[in-house]
Structures are given as C-alpha cells and as structure tokens.
Amino acid sequence: MKYYIITGTSKGLGEALALELLIKGHHVIGVSRSQSDKIEDRVRLKNDNWHHITWDISHIEKLTSLMEAVFSCIDFKQALSICLINNAGVVTPVKVIEKCEDDEIMEAFNINTMAPILMTSKFIKKLKSLEIDKHVVNISSGAGKHPYDGWSCYCSTKAAMDMFTRCVALEQKKTAFPVKIISLAPGVVDTQMQGVIRASTKEDFSNVERFIDYKEKGSLLSPEAAAKKILEVMEIEAMSQGQLLDIRDYK
Numbered sequence: 001m002k003y004y005i006i007t008g009t010s011k012g013l014g015e016a017l018a019l020e021l022l023i024k025g026h027h028v029i030g031v032s033r034s035q036s037d038k039i040e041d042r043v044r045l046k047n048d049n050w051h052h053i054t055w056d057i058s059h060i061e062k063l064t065s066l067m068e069a070v071f072s073c074i075d076f077k078q079a080l081s082i083c084l085i086n087n088a089g090v091v092t093p094v095k096v097i098e099k100c101e102d103d104e105i106m107e108a109f110n111i112n113t114m115a116p117i118l119m120t121s122k123f124i125k126k127l128k129s130l131e132i133d134k135h136v137v138n139i140s141s142g143a144g145k146h147p148y149d150g151w152s153c154y155c156s157t158k159a160a161m162d163m164f165t166r167c168v169a170l171e172q173k174k175t176a177f178p179v180k181i182i183s184l185a186p187g188v189v190d191t192q193m194q195g196v197i198r199a200s201t202k203e204d205f206s207n208v209e210r211f212i213d214y215k216e217k218g219s220l221l222s223p224e225a226a227a228k229k230i231l232e233v234m235e236i237e238a239m240s241q242g243q244l245l246d247i248r249d250y251k
C-alpha cells in the first residue's frame with residue numbers, strides 16, 4: 001500500500017493530486033478546512049482509500065494533534081511507502097508590506113511555512129526507524145526564487161521552504177533510513193489562487209496584468225494536467241534528495 005498525505009485537498013492542485021492518486025488506487029489522507037465535492041462524489045460511487053481530516057493548519061499549536069489523526073489512518077505494517085505533500089498555501093496578503101496587517105502576515109507564514117515545517121518534523125520523527133520509501137514534497141513556486149513587489153510574504157514563505165528542503169536533505173543523508181525531500185514548483189495553474197492574484201490592483205501588485213493575460217490567452221495549466229505532471233516528476237526524481245525542481249523543466 002502506498003500512502004499520500006496531502007494538505008489543501010478541497011480545491012485546486014491538492015484536489016487534483018488527491019483524485020489522480022485515488023484513481024491509481026493509492027491511499028490518500030487529505031487535510032483542508034473544507035471538503036472537495038469532486039472527491040466525495042467519487043468516493044460515494046467507488047469505495048476508495050480516502051480519508052479527509054477537516055483542519056485549519058494555520059493553528060500551528062494544534063499540529064501535533066493533526067499529525068496524530070493523520071498517523072491513525074495509516075496501517076504502518078502494510079505501508080510500502082509514505083509521502084507527505086505539503087501543498088496547502090495562500091498567496092495573500094498581496095500588497096506592499098506596510099499595508100499588511102500583522103495577522104495577515106502571520107497567517108501567510110503559518111500556512112505556507114510554519115505548518116509544513118512542523119508537519120515535516122513530526123513526519124520524519126514518527127517514521128525514523130521505518131525502512132520503507134519515505135518522501136516529503138514541498139509544493140513551492142517560482143516566486144520563491146524571484147522577487148515580486150506586493151508578494152513579499154508569498155515569495156519569502158516559499159523561499160524559506162526551498163532552503164528548508166535543502167537543509168533537511170543534508171540532515172537525512174546522514175541517517176540510516178532517510179526521508180527523500182524535494183521542492184517542486186507547479187508552473188502557473190488555473191486555480192482559485194490565480195483568481196485571487198487577478199483580483200488584485202495594479203497599485204498592490206504591479207505584475208497583475210501579466211497574470212490576467214495568462215488567463216485570457218489560455219496559457220494556464222489545468223490543475224489536472226499539473227497534478228499528472230507533478231506525479232510524473234515525483235516518479236522520475238524518486239531518488240533525488242534536496243533538489244529544487246520545476247515541472248516546466250520536464251517536457
């Protein structure tokens with residue numbers, strides 16, 4: 001049995017990843033504040049290996065309980081591999097830093113950086129002595145490598161995850177049964193997050209027109225196509241440790 005723990009499965013990329021993995025017959029444990037109708041409909045039609053945990057990962061003090069709930073869905077004796085995909089994310093606040101409220105800044109860092117770091121820490125600790133395939137995939141962004149005005153929080157949360165990936169990879173190389181960790185940018189995907197970006201003003205985000213153009217010219221990747229490509233790249237890069245990858249580099 002292959003297990004995938006995915007955050008942010010109610011919509012967008014996380015939902016598409018979960019559906020694709022369920023179709024392949026794998027066990028998926030999804031975490032988000034709301035449920036995906038698409039996944040629930042599929043599960044009603046076909047008895048899939050789906051567990052959903054309704055949780056707000058911005059409450060970082062409660063992540064130990066979340067991970068206990070996640071681990072209770074896994075049959076460790078039967079597991080051939082376990083993969084944590086840190087996918088949940090927010091692009092907000094989209095505005096210059098002095099206009100951002102403290103709670104908006106903290107929420108962005110809690111969801112995009114603190115939660116995936118804490119969850120990865122608990123994942124590695126729990127699975128330390130397990131001699132099976134273990135992976136952490138951090139869904140990152142080109143924004144973690146290139147600065148944009150109005151996106152100081154988003155860019156820096158993603159840059160932090162990229163450096164976290166590289167550091168943990170070095171740590172894991174020294175262990176007996178290492179967890180493989182990579183960071184993977186999905187390209188520009190037609191999700192609600194893109195809608196939030198397009199709804200921002202030019203004053204708050206000077207690149208907004210470029211993103212409106214992507215949508216108008218049909219150059220956004222569908223969540224389904226992005227999910228398929230991500231899973232393909234994860235397979236190709238199954239042995240990679242600490243790499244910062246972008247699905248656009250794989251034809």
Ligand SMILES: NC(=O)c1ccc[n+]([C@@H]2O[C@H](COP(=O)([O-])OP(=O)(O)OC[C@H]3O[C@@H](n4cnc5c(N)ncnc54)[C@H](OP(=O)(O)O)[C@@H]3O)[C@@H](O)[C@H]2O)c1
Nearest residue numbers: 008010011012013033034056057088089188189191192193
């Ligand atoms: N779309 C793009 O073009 C693009 C480009 C580069 C990178 N990415 C990255 O890809 C990932 C997925 O983005 P997306 O475009 O699919 O975004 P999306 O459509 O806005 O979906 C975000 C997901 O994250 C979950 N989430 C947000 N806040 C949460 C919280 N507090 N607790 C639990 N779950 C939470 C949401 O679920 P609930 O609201 O139900 O909680 C939802 O399922 C993100 O990490 C994003 O940074 C996206």
